[in-house]
Amino acid sequence: xxxxxxxxxxxxxxxxxxxxxxxxxxxxxxxxxxxxxxxxxxxxxxxxxxxxxxxxxxxxxxxxxxxxxxxxxxxxxxxxxxxxxxxxxxxxxxxxxxxxxxxxxxxxxxxxxxxxxxxxxxxxxxxxxxxxxxxxxxxxxxxxxxxxxxxxxxxxxxxxxxxxxxxxxxxxxxxxxxxxxxxxxxxxxxxxxxxxxxxxxxxxxxxxxxxxxxxxxxxxxxxxxxxxxxxxxxxxxxxxxxxxxxxx
Amino acid sequence: xxxxxxxxxxxxxxxxxxxxxxxxxxxxxxxxxxxxxxxxxxxxxxxxxxxxxxxxxxxxxxxxxxxxxxxxxxxxxxxxxxxxxxxxxxxxxxxxxxxxxxxxxxxxxxxxxxxxxxxxxxxxxxxxxxxxxxxxxxxxxxxxxxxxxxxxxxxxxxxxxxxxxxxxxxxxxxxxxxxxxxxxxxxxxxxxxxxxxxxxxxxxxxxxxxxxxxxxxxxxxxxxxxxxxxxxxxxxxxxxxxxxxxxxxxxxxxxxxxxxxxxxxxxxxxxxxxxxxxxxxxx
Numbered sequence: 369x370x371x372x373x374x375x376x377x378x379x380x381x382x383x384x385x386x387x388x389x390x391x392x393x394x395x396x397x398x399x400x401x402x403x404x405x406x407x408x409x410x411x412x413x414x415x416x417x418x419x420x421x422x423x424x425x426x427x428x429x430x431x432x433x434x435x436x437x438x439x440x441x442x443x444x445x446x447x448x449x450x451x452x453x454x455x456x457x458x459x460x461x462x463x464x465x466x467x468x469x470x471x472x473x474x475x476x477x478x479x480x481x482x483x484x485x486x487x488x489x490x491x492x493x494x495x496x497x498x499x500x501x502x503x504x505x506x507x508x509x510x511x512x513x514x515x516x517x518x519x520x521x522x523x524x525x526x527x528x529x530x531x532x533x534x535x536x537x538x539x540x541x542x543x544x545x546x547x548x549x550x551x552x553x554x555x556x557x558x559x560x561x562x563x564x565x566x567x568x569x570x571x572x573x574x575x576x577x578x579x580x581x582x583x584x585x586x587x588x589x590x591x592x593x594x595x596x597x598x599x600x601x602x603x604x605x606x607x608x609x610x611x612x613x614x615x616x
Numbered sequence: 617x618x619x620x621x622x623x624x625x626x627x628x629x630x631x632x633x634x635x636x637x638x639x640x641x642x643x644x645x646x647x648x649x650x651x652x653x654x655x656x657x658x659x660x661x662x663x664x665x666x667x668x669x670x671x672x673x674x675x676x677x678x679x680x681x682x683x684x685x686x687x688x689x690x691x692x693x694x695x696x697x698x699x700x701x702x703x704x705x706x707x708x709x710x711x712x713x714x715x716x717x718x719x720x721x722x723x724x725x726x727x728x729x730x731x732x733x734x735x736x737x738x739x740x741x742x743x744x745x746x747x748x749x750x751x752x753x754x755x756x757x758x759x760x761x762x763x764x765x766x767x768x769x770x771x772x773x774x775x776x777x778x779x780x781x782x783x784x785x786x787x788x789x790x791x792x793x794x795x796x797x798x799x800x801x802x803x804x805x806x807x808x809x810x811x812x813x814x815x816x817x818x819x820x821x822x823x824x825x826x827x828x829x830x831x832x833x834x835x836x837x838x839x840x841x842x843x844x845x846x847x848x849x850x851x852x853x854x855x856x857x858x859x860x861x862x863x864x865x866x867x868x869x870x871x872x873x874x875x876x877x878x879x880x881x882x883x884x885x886x887x888x889x890x891x892x893x894x895x896x897x898x899x
Contacts, residue, residue, distance in 0.1 A: 524806060
């Protein structure tokens with residue numbers, strides 16, 4: 369199997385505040401990796417760095433062996449290969465669902481409107497959103513909006529999908545529909561790096577779980593090991609709090 | 617008495633009673649508002665009409681025959697104002713947007729452009745409009761450079777464009793700043809470049825939000841077209857001055873004011889309506 373993504377000693381600070389401290393991480397093609405950890409541990413920043421929305425201070429990021437953090441690399445071209453879905457959906461409120469989904473293919477990939485819309489409708493249909501194509505995002509439920517955001521990312525046919533706590537802003541009864549979409553993508557072989565607070569979901573879907581603590585990957589391994597027999601005291605503490613909150 | 621009956625009904629059917637009670641209050645409010653308005657304006661009219669100088673003022677400012685005679689000429693010259701503000705507004709909207717976009721460019725490379733844009737708005741918002749009209753309207757034609765227009769109308773338009781584009785640029789900039797950065801992040805994450813993100817995601821949302829303040833500035837521009845009279849351009853205000861000089865009666869000024877109001881008041885109402893609608897939608 370080919371290596372899809374590799375992070376080498378990636379560090380990032382916001383001003384004086386270190387957010388990532390020397391992250392090393394690699395993903396195989398078709399692999400699903402979940403990042404867990406407390407709020408502020410650096411999960412979101414890590415994903416934003418991979419998508420080059422945040423410049424890294426030190427270290428390298430390689431996409432299929434090609435360094436994308438090197439100076440002179442076309443960031444727009446790199447971003448077209450990586451999809452990201454945000455916690456707050458970030459749909460474009462002034463566009464219909466279909467325009468949201470086709471904007472990237474039309475403008476960044478220079479597809480014709482007809483071609484982009486055919487593909488967009490097909491994707492929307494696959495995720496149960498066919499009848500919402502002409503609606504504006506504010507007419508949709510949170511779960512539907514997040515599914516549209518996922519479709520918008522998929523419309524670019526990315527090699528890698530980054531999911532940043534995509535269910536955290538949803539009402540509890542809407543979480544399942546979004547998680548099912550992600551399960552479907554995993555079954556279809558999509559390579560994914562997922563920051564999540566849904567431990568049960570992480571245990572089901574991930575080939576590997578990484579525990580982030582204060583900007584470092586403190587522990588990683590198969591979910592059975594991380595959730596049943598965590599080695600690090602900080603991981604045990606974190607999971608203990610999750611269990612007490614009834615979330616595992 | 618009616619109120620007590622409502623209250624008794626209220627103890628039986630709470631919802632219906634509150635509606636009945638609400639209707640009664642609204643009726644009473646309307647009555648009170650009408651009454652206080654009539655009384656207030658009645659007092660004002662009585663005070664003005666009984667003032668010692670009222671007969672003189674009436675003859676000088678509200679003289680019917682003079683009004684009828686001057687009105688058509690002033691209205692005809694008002695077309696000059698209309699042409700002026702329509703033409704100027706087109707350039708103001710485009711040039712103001714360019715300035716705002718230049719100012720919002722990020723990154724050290726664009727520092728000179730940001731600086732120029734900031735300096736431009738500082739200068740042209742800081743100069744009294746009337747001074748700029750004088751400086752350009754009399755100064756530039758006096759240079760007698762061949763090929764440079766000498767038309768007073770031309771330089772009046774240029775002056776208004778320079779001043780108003782500075783204000784309008786700030787309005788656009790406020791709109792651009794009001795679009796959450798996550799919108800641009802989402803656009804960039806799809807691989808759109810900086811310009812495409814601005815063009816398709818940020819500006820459409822920004823401009824929609826600033827339509828009311830843009831209309832406000834447009835109203836201001838309409839009124840300021842009267843300033844070009846000082847260059848000798850014969851528009852509505854200049855025409856009313858000519859009429860006044862001929863008859864020694866000030867009624868033409870009132871006629872001009874009415875012509876301006878007929879245009880600006882509907883636009884003001886529209887602006888208020890759009891602001892109220894925007895507020896409702898945001899909620």
